Amino acid sequence: MALALKLVPVLVLTYALVNSYAVEDGFGQCENVVKKWTTSALGQEAKEDKHTLRDLLFFLHVPRTGGRTYFHCFLKKLYSGSDECPRSYDKLHFDPSKQKCRLLVTHDDYSMISKLPKEKTSMVTILRNPVDRVFSAYEFSIEVAARFLVHPNLTSATQMAGRLRSKSPGMSTLDIWPWKYLVPWMREDLFSRRDARKLRGSDRIESNNPYSMQEIVMPLLQYINDPIARDIVHNGATFQMAGITNNSYFPEAHEVRHCVLKYKVLGDYVLQVAKKRLDDMLYVGLTEDHKESAAMFANVVGAQVISQTLSSNATTKWKPANQKSGHSSLISNPEADHEDHLVGQTNTTVHSTDLISDNRENMTVKKLMGSYEGCIKNLRKTHSRRRTLSLRRIAPANFSKTDRVKVPEMVLEEIRSLNQLDVELYEYARNIFTNQHQKSLFQPYDTTEGLGRLGSIFSNYSSDGGVMSLRLLSLGMFVALFLLLVYVNARRKISKVKI
Secondary structure, three states, rough: OHHHHHHHHHHHHHHHEEEHHHHHHHHHHHHHHHHHHHHHHHHOOOOOOOOOOOOOEEEOOOOOHHHHHHHHHHHHHHHOHHOOOOOOOOOOOOOOOOOOOOOEOOOHHHHHHHHEEEEEEEEEEEEOOHHHHHHHHEEEEEEHHHHHHHOOHHHHHHHHHHHHHHOOOOOHHHHHOOHHHHHHHHHHHHHHHHHHHHHOOOOOOOOHHHHOOOOOOEEEEHHOOOHHHHHHHHOHHHHHHHHHHHHHHOHHHHHHHHHHHHHHHHHHHHHHHHHHHHOOOOOEEEOOOOOHHHHHHHHHHHHHHHHHHHHOOOOOOOOOOOOOOOOOOOOOHHHHHHHHHHHHOOOOOOOHHHHHHOHHHOOHHHHHHHHHHHHHHHHHHHHHHHHHHHHHHHHOOOOOHHHHHHHHHHHHHHHHOOOHHHHHHHHHHHHHHHHHHHHHHHOOOOOOOOOHHHHHHHHHHOOOHHHHHHHHHHHHHHHHHHHHHHHHHHHHHHHHHHO
């Protein structure tokens, strides 16, 4: 017995040492995997002229950044249905080497480029403040899941969704990353909480903060700390830019992502890769700087699409905007639309063809921006109506910007901490955006209207920065004119003295 007691400390120490070596060995193996992948990714050659639009435009849509607006209000006006790659916003359903399409819009990550002709592809994207993006992802997951609460139970809701998806020709939210993971998760949670309220026989709500009404919805704090959110939501923009989401086409992506999730310090390698991806893009927009981003997109991307299309179709007019196509890339929620009909409510699906007024043969940057303004208003009304209908089913829980003030600072700090890579990537994107904005003001670019890029921005659409620059330019011209008058007047006086 005494001998056994003496051996206990030795056994404990041995176990600790073995476990320590195992941890170090696991980290070392992960570090090698991530470093090898990073070296390969950073070693890829950059495009010679990233500012020139190539044959295929790949819009890498980071969820909850406003990309849907760009898709419907810009890209659907610039490209005809036959120009779109089949089944955008879904897994790749075409052979890029044989398919002659000019536009690909998808939630898939950067790894999609491995399936495309990289040397002929230009990429664009939009980033958003990480805290706001997490809030929006949380709210949207609940909003879509709440539409299923019209059913008596989860089994009925799941079966109905499956039947509707199989019959509908459009795209379903449940087919799109990351909602195909997040919405079923939230749907199951909402039904579970509703069933628990029925068992209690009470609808008493303990909190007036919709982000912590645990009797009705999953509290935000619980959401952000769940393994599903850690794997899919947090640092989602960085992982998407790097091409290592759980939806990736890169064979090594899943091992790299798991290593980064396990050892936080390795995230810096992924961040380097994501930054390089942004550097190589034709355009990087910001959700928060909406007006400037839209104006820049129209002048940097839109103008080139117009010029490129007119050039390639000099003898053939563009097809009308409402031409039907066999390709389906509408961001639609067929299961939600049918659910609305079941409760006697109006179908609020937005079809992009209803929002287009101009024929592409007459499209200009000025007309593009003009139609964009009307289009975005319609989209916002539609989204607001659908959101209101959905959230009624989880009343009194509701989400608004004023309600976010009720969220404790501790929770906000935790979101920032969990999304540190995205925080740094967003700041990097802001610098790129600022540089893009300055270049778009001072570097000429020929448009179909015969204006330089500077003239195009001033004449077609003045962002806040453009207005300020115009004012400064006017002030400079005024000062120069004043000095010229002073000089001429002085010369006259000198001339009179000589006479």
